Structure formats: structure tokens, C-alpha cells
Amino acid sequence: MPPDADPRLAALFDAHARPLWRYVVHLTGDRAGADDVVQETLLRAWRTPRILEQEPSSTRAWMITVARHLVIDEARSARRRHEQPVADVPDRGRDDDTDRLFEAILIEEALAAISVEHRSVIVNAYYGGLSVAQTAAALDIPEGTVKSRLHYGLRALRLALQERGVTR
Structure with a gap:
């Protein structure tokens, strides 16, 4: 001292x-x-x-x-772990498509589990981007039937996804 x-x-x-x-x-x-x-x-x-x-x-x-x-x-501390700050941040890694691939597989399986009528309406309206009128014309069914099949088809799809562990 x-x-x-x-x-x-x-x-x-x-x-x-x-x-x-x-x-x-x-x-x-x-x-x-x-x-x-x-x-x-x-x-x-x-x-x-x-x-x-x-x-x-x-x-x-x-x-x-x-x-x-x-x-x-x-x-x-970072100093103890020998981490050193760098002047330039490294390039951000590219996200791969793995998550999207798994989601697509899950959706494909769930779509296969619902009826053909419901599946065709959902695919045309959501994945084809068609309006209710365009979907009705493409499938040669009334617009009211398209709306009904969309409603019940989406409910069936939601249940099929829940059975596969999708909760959101």
C-alpha cells in the first residue's frame, strides 16, 4: 500500500x-x-x-x-473466450430453402388428405390466384359452391395440418 x-x-x-x-x-x-x-x-x-x-x-x-x-x-466475458471484435461484419449467410421445403411438403400432404372437390377449389383460389368467379368458371361449378367448398375445405385443411403438428 x-x-x-x-x-x-x-x-x-x-x-x-x-x-x-x-x-x-x-x-x-x-x-x-x-x-x-x-x-x-x-x-x-x-x-x-x-x-x-x-x-x-x-x-x-x-x-x-x-x-x-x-x-x-x-x-x-468475451475477452476470456478470446473473442476479438472485427472491423468488418462478415457477409450474412444465405438462408436456405429448407423451412419452405418442409412447409411445402406438409401442405402437400395435408392437401392430399382432403377431398378432391375441396382441394381443387383451394388450389385454384389460393395457389392459382383465381377469384371466386374465375375458379367457378375454371371448375364449371356455381360461385356459391366455390365459396362453400373454400370454407369447408380450409377447415378440413386446418385439421389435416393440426394432425401433422402444425399449430399456427
Whole structure:
């Protein structure tokens, strides 16, 4: 401790630095890093007036907890994991079509599970982009029948998808 140090900090150092340092070395195996953790722990204790007013045994328990948290934080930090920031962000990976492929397979299976009449109306209206009138003309059925088959066909399709685990 420098001779001009605060007497309270010097007292903290004298009473707790060596046992705290041994504890941190035991946790980390890093003697140089232990110095930094002890220094930060002592500084935090010195900046916390209620800690300075406690009994030495309570103060030591608090300081050991703080030191353990500092060690854990350091172990979790990016610096410890040797992650280095880079100047340029790498190109974003290209999304593949796997999810869309699986969705298409699920929908194809669910469409195969409903009646031909319902399937043809749904395929023409939703996948073909035809209006009700155009679907009715393409299938040679009345527009009211198209609307009815769309309603009941979509309900059947929803149930078929739910049976395959689709919940949304």
C-alpha cells in the first residue's frame, strides 16, 4: 500500500488482501489475474460505507462473494473466450430453402388428405390466384359452391395440418 493511501483502505488491505488473493488464485489458478480481482474487490468494499462499518468476518464474507462474482464475470466475458471484435461484419449467410421445403411438403400432404372437390377449389383460389368467379368458371361449378367448398375445405385443411403438428 502506498504511504498516502486512505487509512480505511489500508486497513481493508491489511486485514483481507492476502486471504482474498489466495481464494482467487485457488479459483482461477491465475496469480496475476488474482491481483486485479483483489484490487477491484477492495475498491468496491472501500466505496461501500456499510461494508466498512461491519465486523471483519462479515466484511470478509462479502468480499469473497464479490471476488467470486468478479471471477465468474471474467470467465463469461468475451475477452476470456478470446473473442476479438472485427472491423468488418462478415457477409450474412444465405438462408436456405429448407423451412419452405418442409412447409411445402406438409401442405402437400395435408392437401392430399382432403377431398378432391375441396382441394381443387383451394388450389385454384389460393395457389392459382383465381377469384371466386374465375375458379367457378375454371371448375364449371356455381360461385356459391366455390365459396362453400373454400370454407369447408380450409377447415378440413386446418385439421389435416393440426394432425401433422402444425399449430399456427
